[in-house]
Structures are given as structure tokens and as C-alpha cells.
Amino acid sequence: MNCPKCNSEMMFGYVQSKHGIIWSAEVHEWFMLPNAKKGDVWVGGKDNCFSVLTEALRCPECKTIVVLPPVEKVE
Numbered sequence: 001m002n003c004p005k006c007n008s009e010m011m012f013g014y015v016q017s018k019h020g021i022i023w024s025a026e027v028h029e030w031f032m033l034p035n036a037k038k039g040d041v042w043v044g045g046k047d048n049c050f051s052v053l054t055e056a057l058r059c060p061e062c063k064t065i066v067v068l069p070p071v072e073k074v075e
Contacts, residue, residue, distance in 0.1 A: 003059035004066070010057035015043065015067055017052045043067060 001010050015021065021043040022034040034040030043054055055068040 001057055001066070003062060003064050005064045006059060006062045008059050008061040010059050010064075010066065013056055013058055015052070015054050015056045015065065019052075021052050 002008065003010050020032070022028075022032060022040050023043055024034065024038070024040040026038065034042060043052060057066045057068065058064070
């Protein structure tokens with residue numbers, strides 16, 4: 001995939017954290033718990049605050065990172 005900002009080829013990798021990561025339209029000043037009523041979501045596809053591992057693409061030129069949608073494992 002090419003970078004949406006500079007059109008360079010992106011590298012495949014992962015966004016990882018031992019704590020949860022949320023996406024929010026607002027800055028959370030105190031607690032980093034998502035507010036579903038305001039549209040906050042957990043990055044990584046899990047509704048918890050524990051370790052996160054999700055696929056992402058990184059542009060080596062402009063450093064843009066694109067987080068890919070989670071893939072649910074079927075067992």
C-alpha cells in the first residue's frame with residue numbers, strides 16, 4: 001500500500017502496547033477509558049484495557065502510521 005500523505009511504499013508491522021490503546025475524537029485528560037457514547041473505540045479489536053497487538057502500516061519517509069482493522073480469529 002502507498003502512503004496516503006506522501007505516496008511512498010509503506011512497511012507492514014504492528015502497533016503494540018501492554019496497556020490498551022483507544023481512538024477518541026477528544027483528548028482524555030484524566031482516565032483513558034473509552035466513552036462509547038462519544039464514539040471512542042479500543043484499537044486492536046478487544047474491548048479491554050490489557051495488551052494490544054494490531055496490524056499496521058508505517059511510511060519510512062513521512063512516518064505516517066495506518067492502523068488496519070482487526071481480524072477476528074476463527075477457531
